[in-house]
């Protein structure tokens with residue numbers, strides 16, 4: 077009779093029934109963030125294994141767009157880097173800036189702020205490398221803008237410079253129509 081009344085109690089008080097320990101086990105797992113210590117006695121960042129060395133070129137830290145302007149482009153403007161940059165530009169930039177680079181992408185049309193014109197027909201400024209060096213374009217991809225997202229996670233450092241080379245060589249040196257044709 078006691079068992080029966082417990083079962084009845086469980087049925088009429090469903091929230092109480094759900095609060096049994098078995099219903100919480102999975103929810104209570106410890107969440108360990110990347111590089112976090114698993115040892116509660118030694119919290120903080122996990123020490124790197126002995127003899128680990130930093131790998132060059134995987135990431136780059138820049139304070140702001142001003143700091144980025146002073147960076148020099150380590151990737152030579154050759155056919156290979158321009159071609160690779162063009163491929164990446166088509167994937168990552170054309171939705172907003174358009175294949176022509178003028179800012180007529182389909183996604184860009186829906187934004188509250190229209191993507192800016194990356195070609196020399198820009199009404200805001202001409203792309204004189206003295207005024208707007210390669211580092212400026214690199215920095216914009218790394219940091220992003222008010223509306224434009226950052227591409228620091230999607231494009232590696234080298235890939236970002238390749239896109240810079242493409243923007244310089246194809247979009248800014250050629251009239252938009254030719255740029256679109258060349259990008260194909």
Ligand code: HEC
Nearest residue numbers: 168169172189190191192213216217221222223224227239
């Ligand atoms: C989601 C839409 C979007 C994508 C994708 C996008 N941009 Fe932008 N971009 C913008 C907008 C909007 C602006 C205007 C400035 C702002 O957002 O602060 C801008 C501005 C810029 C500027 C500054 C232009 C100037 O006249 O000073 C550069 C350079 C630039 N983008 C390069 C790129 C490159 C290269 C890519 C591809 C890796 C890219 N953008 C992808 C939306 C986008």
